[in-house]
Amino acid sequence: MRLLVAALESELVAFxxxxxxxxxxxxxPGKLQAAYALTRALDAAPYDEVVVVGTAGAIDPLLSASVYEIDGAIxxxxxxxxxxxxxxxSLPPRVDLERDGVTIATGDHFVDDAEAVEVIRPLGAGLVDMETYAYIWVAQxxxxxxxxxxxxxxxxxxxAITDWHATVAACSRKLRDRIRADYGV
Structure with missing residues (x-):
């Protein structure tokens, strides 16, 4: 059995x-809620794999509005x-998934200004979100x-928050299509 994880119900609207x-x-949303909920779930039942789906902001201008596999988080x-x-x-600076993909930068606030992006981009990530680092760390x-x-x-x-509200349902459909293609369900 696999565990399908998302931060928000709206990210699963197409599922x-x-x-x-x-x-x-x-x-x-956020690292603490993500860590707490995933810890409880993994403590309660054995899973063969955790599959996280969700939205992210693109801080790399070369990334299009698509679905990306994550290779690690900072x-x-x-x-x-x-x-x-x-x-x-006390935590590692990066958690790796040993996959080809895009690195995501996780933080406990919704990134929605150019100045914040200019601070985050040099850390080496292409995307930003609020939970991925916690999910990966807990699963590991x-x-x-x-x-x-x-x-x-x-x-x-x-x-960006206005854009997120306008696109979250479309993102959910893209993620649903990817899960259907990759897992046949």
């Missing part, structure tokens, strides 16, 4: 409530004791394989 071979988990909203942005005091602690698919909903610039 049937019952999807053969998958349980479903909506965690809520945190853009942490600073270590030496003041180095992107370095956590449980030894459960994890796959993350993200649909670009906005450009993480001024007005």
């Amino acid at each position: 049937p409530v019952e999807l053969e071979g998958f349980d479903r988990l909506v965690t809520g 945190q853009h909203d942490v600073t270590d004791i030496d003041g180095i942005v992107g370095q956590h005091v 602690q449980f030894g459960v394989p994890i796959r993350v698919l993200k649909a670009v909903s906005d450009r993480a610039q001024d007005g």
Whole structure:
């Protein structure tokens, strides 16, 4: 059995409530809610794979409005004791999935301004979201394989939240099509 995970119900609007071979988990937004909900789910039942779907802002101007496989995650909203942005005091600076894909920068706020993008982009990510680092870290602690698919909903610039609201349903349809193609359900 696989676990289909999304931060928000709206990211799953195109998915049937019952999807053969998958349980479903909506965690809520942000790293803490993501870590808590996924930890509870993985502690309660054995899963063969965690499959995360959701939206992300594109901070790499070369990324189109498509669905991307995530190859790893960093945190853009942490600073270590030496003041180095992107370095956590006790967590690894990057969690890897050993897949070909795009790196995502996770933080506990919705990125929607050009100045924030200019700070995050040099950290090496092409996308931003609010949960992926936590999902990957938790799944790895449980030894459960994890796959993350993200649909670009906005450009993480001024007005991005308006763009997100306008595109989340279309992103969900793209993600549903990808799951159908990759898993045959």
